[in-house]
Amino acid sequence: MLSEDQINSYNQKGYLVVEGAIPADKLKELQQVTDDFVSNSKDIKENDEIYDLSPDHKTDNPNLRRLKNPHLIHKTYENITKDPCILDIVEKLVGKNIRRDHTKLNFKSAKGGEAIEWHQDWAFYPHTNDDIVEVGIFLDDCGEENGPLMAVPGSHKGPLDDHHHDGVFIGAVDPAKSNYNLETAEPFLAKAGSISLHHVRSLHGSRKNNSNKSRRVLFVGYTAADSWPLKGILDLGLKPTTSEGDFVKNIYQVYTNNIVRGDPCLQARVENNPIKMPYPPPQSVGSIYENQKEVRGRSFGE
Numbered sequence: 015m016l017s018e019d020q021i022n023s024y025n026q027k028g029y030l031v032v033e034g035a036i037p038a039d040k041l042k043e044l045q046q047v048t049d050d051f052v053s054n055s056k057d058i059k060e061n062d063e064i065y066d067l068s069p070d071h072k073t074d075n076p077n078l079r080r081l082k083n084p085h086l087i088h089k090t091y092e093n094i095t096k097d098p099c100i101l102d103i104v105e106k107l108v109g110k111n112i113r114r115d116h117t118k119l120n121f122k123s124a125k126g127g128e129a130i131e132w133h134q135d136w137a138f139y140p141h142t143n144d145d146i147v148e149v150g151i152f153l154d155d156c157g158e159e160n161g162p163l164m165a166v167p168g169s170h171k172g173p174l175d176d177h178h179h180d181g182v183f184i185g186a187v188d189p190a191k192s193n194y195n196l197e198t199a200e201p202f203l204a205k206a207g208s209i210s211l212h213h214v215r216s217l218h219g220s221r222k223n224n225s226n227k228s229r230r231v232l233f234v235g236y237t238a239a240d241s242w243p244l245k246g247i248l249d250l251g252l253k254p255t256t257s258e259g260d261f262v263k264n265i266y267q268v269y270t271n272n273i274v275r276g277d278p279c280l281q282a283r284v285e286n287n288p289i290k291m292p293y294p295p296p297q298s299v300g301s302i303y304e305n306q307k308e309v310r311g312r313s314f315g316e
């Protein structure tokens with residue numbers, strides 16, 4: 015449960031860390047399943063629908079950057095996204111009708127896990143309103159040394175930074191052109207089993223992990239059920255089908271299948287927010303690591 019102070023802090027800053035939110039047995043299961051995925055990736059040679067491989071990934075040293083859509087590939091991940099230990103907290107921030115939008119597991123491996131440049135998630139997936147929160151489930155302890163996520167306080171209430179370069183969406187902000195003082199960013203530091211919550215418009219990024227300790231975080235994006243994706247079917251993870259009838263049915267089914275608490279809401283709540291559509295796409299697609307290859311003006315060096 016969240017206290018009034020925690021809710022006020024989230025509303026003011028745009029983020030919050032809640033210590034010890036995940037029960038020990040569930041954390042252990044998540045860690046074990048994640049270790050198994052890394053072992054099972056040893057014979058994978060190229061990025062696919064599940065695995066985003068680290069550049070130094072090898073059979074004798076399997077190394078992942080990301081598991082894509084983990085809730086679709088293992089029950090343990092699916093279950094935690096629906097667990098009251100998370101939904102009771104999310105409900106306080108986005109209301110009682112909640113849709114799960116996406117999941118991803120970022121590894122940020124020891125000795126080289128990659129940086130993620132400054133960005134606002136909203137630039138990737140604008141919706142009819144911004145009652146959207148990204149929950150990070152810490153599978154490892156996270157300190158200053160292993161590349162914590164950092165967010166700029168108050169940025170969720172301000173303008174959208176430019177995530178385009180030369181007319182192409184690259185999913186990253188040139189720090190020299192940001193509307194915000196990046197020096198004010200605060201790191202999310204906490205023990206394994208804690209969670210972070212950041213607002214969809216909060217400007218955030220993270221350094222490379224040069225330490226000896228990995229920093230695995232399972233991210234789950236939740237929206238208010240009346241927040242409908244402006245990218246439509248693409249944001250709901252659908253591929254166009256040939257039949258128009260199936261197509262429309264699928265949109266509705268995917269939407270309702272992802273209502274994890276409360277009821278669907280066909281009455282979209284539309285708010286006046288800064289929106290720039292994330293098109294045209296960059297050359298490198300597949301994950302944020304690929305999108306950001308085209309970034310100019312990097313914030314995070316070696």
Ligand SMILES: O=C(O)CCC(=O)C(=O)O
Pocket residue numbers: 120122130161162163218219220231302
């Ligand atoms: O893993 C991180 O440090 C950053 C996560 C993030 O912002 C993303 O994957 O979009």
